[in-house]
Amino acid sequence: MLASAKVAFAQSMPELVQASIEALRQHPQPPYGRPAQASGRTAQLIREEHGDDFGAVYGPAHAQTLITGRGPTRGGGNAGGEPLRAILAQWAQDKGIQLTGGMTYQQFGFLAARKIHRAGTALHRLGQPSRLFSDILTPDRLNTLKARIAAGQMVAIATELRHALSQ
Structure with missing residues (x-):
């Protein structure tokens, strides 16, 4: 894979983790308009992984509940x-x-x-999902990631051309 992609993912994924944690601290959650963070436990569980050709941000299983709320229980226990x-x-x-x-x-x-x-929770009864994390992965952030990859490739191509022309 492109070396610049690896560098771009290594740089961008920690930024996404920090943006996610910041959203927990500051994003007003419906229906009461207060941030989602109470104790910081959810923020501690957000982590990233990246490699040569991928980047991923992971959160705890209950993160979906912060977005859509939790509906009434239907049968069964708590798994x-x-x-x-x-x-x-x-x-x-x-x-x-x-x-x-x-x-x-x-x-x-x-x-x-x-x-x-x-x-269910008030957020579930409201029926309007929170934009807690959807405001983080924006077209601008994706364009920045693509620009970082492209810039790295342009440097690599220019270096290869200079090397080839000097021989």
């Missing part, structure tokens, strides 16, 4: 993962939510999970 009630209890704790009336974080997690299992 072997951590129970939603435990995830929500930890989320509330990480976010520093002050519970009233002597409610514990475990009780909060149970009640919030029950509500989500019955009705």
Whole structure:
């Protein structure tokens, strides 16, 4: 593959990871207009891989939920993962939510999970996906990647031509 592509992917993929993390910190999420990041755990799970002819950014399995929300539960359990009630209890704790009336974080997690299992999240009920990550991979960013590859190839071609003409 083109050497310039490898360099361009090596440069661009970390930039995409940083843009994704920044989106979690700043992008207003519907329906309340607050950023998605509570504890930073999702951001810690975003990573990139690149090679000679590819670049990829990976996130946690629940990243799709940040875009479309979570619908009501239909049959079955949680597919072997951590129970939603435990995830929500930890989320509330990480976010520093002050519970009233002597409610514990475990009780909060149970009640919030029950509500989500019955009705889905507000983002799902809204029916309009968040643009959390879609604003990151823009035509401008893709054009920049292509321009980096092309610029590297132009340098390589010019070097080869100079070398060939000097002989």
